[in-house]
Amino acid sequence: MLAQRAEEQGARVYRGADVTACAPSPGGWQVAVSIGGQPSALNAAFLVDATGRAASVARRLGARRVTADRLTGIAGFFADRRDPAARDSRTLVEAAPDGWWYSAELPDDRLIAVYLTDADLLPKGRLDVGYWQARLAQTTHTRGRVSGGALESLRAFNANSSRLDRFSGPGWLAVGDAAAAVDPLSSQGISRALESGLQAAQAIEQYLGGNAEGLPAYARWLERGFEDYLRRRAIYYGWERRWPDSVFWQRRQ
């Protein structure tokens, strides 16, 4: 929808475009992209890295990812054959001895149940369906919610709290998960991404208008926000006291 609005206002939107390289040029940047598999080159006065956790543009420009933990999610997708009237649209969060679960309805008659734990606490190698199902069987509320649904697929994803060691540089900045990614427990990933986009727009306007303060001020705003987030994360995880011997919970308390 946002891309459509941008197009209505005269911007060109390239769908299915993969940024493969970028280099400073007299007018700002020259960006190599692959659009539908066809190589192409674009010129830009300013670069915004909005590539999510990959932060692929910022990393090309020398920024490094700093991680605060090793949280990983293993998501199971279920076909939900229940009568829509019997479904519960709320997100369910349930703590477990070595992690926690969340489950939610998806729009296309599917349910998702995700086991969140640290990557080094999982069995090594391929995704282990048996291990995941055994953990699911140990839950109280989550297994009840997905019972009757058929497990269609499992997918692992990175859910760590992480940020770039720098959020901007001459002629570029990072927004959203590319700049700083948060724990799914916070449910703040989308709102933070949108908020950083609004802040970034102001910073870019200042930068292109010759005000050198715009980018450092944006970086300080992100820095403060991430520190505040880490403090809140510790408070939330600190509430769970049932498993004092669990490595997962010890790491967070």
Ligand SMILES: Cc1cc2nc3c(=O)[nH]c(=O)nc-3n(C[C@H](O)[C@H](O)[C@H](O)COP(=O)(O)OP(=O)(O)OC[C@H]3O[C@@H](n4cnc5c(N)ncnc54)[C@H](O)[C@@H]3O)c2cc1C
């Ligand atoms: C399973 C799951 C459940 C979640 N649930 C919630 C939730 O309930 N609430 C919430 O607030 N957040 C949730 N999040 C987090 C939320 O999705 C993210 O925080 C948010 O999408 C970040 O937005 P973004 O635009 O920064 O990055 P993304 O949404 O990750 O978008 C980045 C885009 O950049 C593209 N890209 C990457 N590299 C390149 C490249 N080189 N060239 C061109 N394009 C590139 C990617 O394909 C992608 O389309 C969830 C995340 C996951 C994985």
